[in-house]
Amino acid sequence: MQILFVEDNFSYADTLVSVVNEKFPGVSWDVIDNSGSAEELLAHNFYDLVILDLCMPSIPSGLEKNVENGQKLFYLIQQLMPGTPIYILTGSDLDSFATGLSRHGERVRLWGAEKEFPTVLYFRKNKTPELIEELSGVYHEILSVNAIPINTRGKAIVFAKGQERALKTFVRSMGGVDGVYYPLSGLSGSLVGRIEVRDARLNIIGAFVAKLGLSSKIQKENESYARHVRLLPINSFTPLLSGIDKGLKEYSAIFYTLAEGYKETLFEVVRRDTLAAVRVIQQVRASLERWSAVREVSRVSVGEIRKAKLKDDSFDAIIEQYGLEEIRDIESIYVSVSSSCIHGDLHGGNILVNHAGTPVLIDFGDVGFGYTGLDPITLEMSLIFHPDCVSSGVSQEMRSFLEHWPVIDGYCQNNPFGNIVKYCRDWAYDISGDDRSVLAAGYAFAIRQLKYDTVNSDETVALIIRIANALKEGGQ
Numbered sequence: 001m002q003i004l005f006v007e008d009n010f011s012y013a014d015t016l017v018s019v020v021n022e023k024f025p026g027v028s029w030d031v032i033d034n035s036g037s038a039e040e041l042l043a044h045n046f047y048d049l050v051i052l053d054l055c056m057p058s059i060p061s062g063l064e065k066n067v068e069n070g071q072k073l074f075y076l077i078q079q080l081m082p083g084t085p086i087y088i089l090t091g092s093d094l095d096s097f098a099t100g101l102s103r104h105g106e107r108v109r110l111w112g113a114e115k116e117f118p119t120v121l122y123f124r125k126n127k128t129p130e131l132i133e134e135l136s137g138v139y140h141e142i143l144s145v146n147a148i149p150i151n152t153r154g155k156a157i158v159f160a161k162g163q164e165r166a167l168k169t170f171v172r173s174m175g176g177v178d179g180v181y182y183p184l185s186g187l188s189g190s191l192v193g194r195i196e197v198r199d200a201r202l203n204i205i206g207a208f209v210a211k212l213g214l215s216s217k218i219q220k221e222n223e224s225y226a227r228h229v230r231l232l233p234i235n236s237f238t239p240l241l242s243g244i245d246k247g248l249k250e251y252s253a254i255f256y257t258l259a260e261g262y263k264e265t266l267f268e269v270v271r272r273d274t275l276a277a278v279r280v281i282q283q284v285r286a287s288l289e290r291w292s293a294v295r296e297v298s299r300v301s302v303g304e305i306r307k308a309k310l311k312d313d314s315f316d317a318i319i320e321q322y323g324l325e326e327i328r329d330i331e332s333i334y335v336s337v338s339s340s341c342i343h344g345d346l347h348g349g350n351i352l353v354n355h356a357g358t359p360v361l362i363d364f365g366d367v368g369f370g371y372t373g374l375d376p377i378t379l380e381m382s383l384i385f386h387p388d389c390v391s392s393g394v395s396q397e398m399r400s401f402l403e404h405w406p407v408i409d410g411y412c413q414n415n416p417f418g419n420i421v422k423y424c425r426d427w428a429y430d431i432s433g434d435d436r437s438v439l440a441a442g443y444a445f446a447i448r449q450l451k452y453d454t455v456n457s458d459e460t461v462a463l464i465i466r467i468a469n470a471l472k473e474g475g476q
């Protein structure tokens with residue numbers, strides 16, 4: 001258990017720490033006497049609880065103590081660590097300022113516990129036993145949630161503290177004693193994986209999809225799910241189960257119910273059976289037809305399509321880094337392009353497949369209004385660029401065909417994954433707009449890949465130039 005204790009009375013601080021450590025072994029403390037140092041610690045550390053004296057100096061060993069320093073710190077704690085309990089200390093009767101802070105508190109379920117805990121409490125310093133009694137309940141809940149193992153079957157997965165706490169909290173809330181995590185995706189700061197919750201005999205209670213990310217991204221996913229995803233055909237997506245947004249510092253988590261048997265991604269199907277992969281993609285296309293059927297067609301520049309995948313500042317940096325000034329002129333070419341709701345990140349890792357070959361979609365953080373052809377082109381080009389395809393060898397087998405990418409017949413000829421590519425490209429031609437809008441989608445996706453160290457930059461630059469040349473020729 002990690003506690004931040006902000007108290008400028010060193011004698012009182014030492015006494016409280018000593019008493020708590022005697023009763024509750026294993027508690028780790030950061031004891032600070034001023035608000036400025038506390039702010040620095042809050043920015044870099046994860047805490048389960050904050051104990052705060054409101055009247056304090058703003059600098060180490062400062063002589064000028066002020067309640068405004070404590071007030072500012074209180075609000076910062078609530079901003080940086082939503083739901084983390086704050087125990088406010090006072091040496092006298094609570095004044096109107098202190099009691100006014102009570103409106104910022106709430107009672108919430110934390111750490112997978114069965115009961116709710118208050119997020120703001122007040123204690124007189126001369127009644128410290130009351131604080132210790134309240135702390136006892138928190139301490140035992142933290143011990144229980146920390147004791148939940150998250151197994152990764154030997155995979156090296158780096159969880160942020162808030163992400164790990166989210167998984168442990170969820171497993172405990174579902175009545176499990178441990179969880180097994182299988183990574184599915186996670187290229188933009190968020191982690192997406194399958195979490196199996198197990199009982200004391202290691203029997204699986206249930207399997208779920210977990211999305212662990214910054215709170216702003218999880219909030220956007222919640223909004224996208226409510227507005228767009230739940231309108232798709234039933235059984236074509238993972239149903240939303242629950243979310244956790246308290247006690248995780250800057251992180252939140254969202255969990256989806258996963259039916260039994262969905263243990264493969266489309267990437268794995270591609271590797272073992274390309275015909276089966278095409279059948280899966282056909283079903284995905286049918287599921288997304290509800291979105292693409294209401295598309296609207298307009299004239300936009302190639303640059304606008306590129307911005308959907310890569311913002312201007314990143315684009316300019318890539319142009320300078322790789323000496324690609326020659327492609328700037330294609331940004332002003334106008335194409336006919338369709339727009340509708342799209343998945344926004346439709347790579348093979350975001351399509352789970354069961355033993356019968358039935359797919360479901362996951363990871364809805366980028367769902368929203370966009371250029372319709374980006375989904376099938378993203379799916380096609382993920383076979384080249386996605387790390388899972390690089391590690392499986394799929395990407396390596398496709399590289400010798402990249403010189404023909406703009407011309408679909410040449411690209412698919414003798415390509416071991418040509419039937420998959422052909423289906424995705426035909427899907428794009430059917431829904432995207434004109435032929436050049438498909439090239440523009442490929443250009444946008446390819447140039448975005450230069451943001452990542454995992455791609456072969458020379459081959460990617462060559463591919464971008466080929467697509468750019470094809471766009472120029474088509475625009476004449």
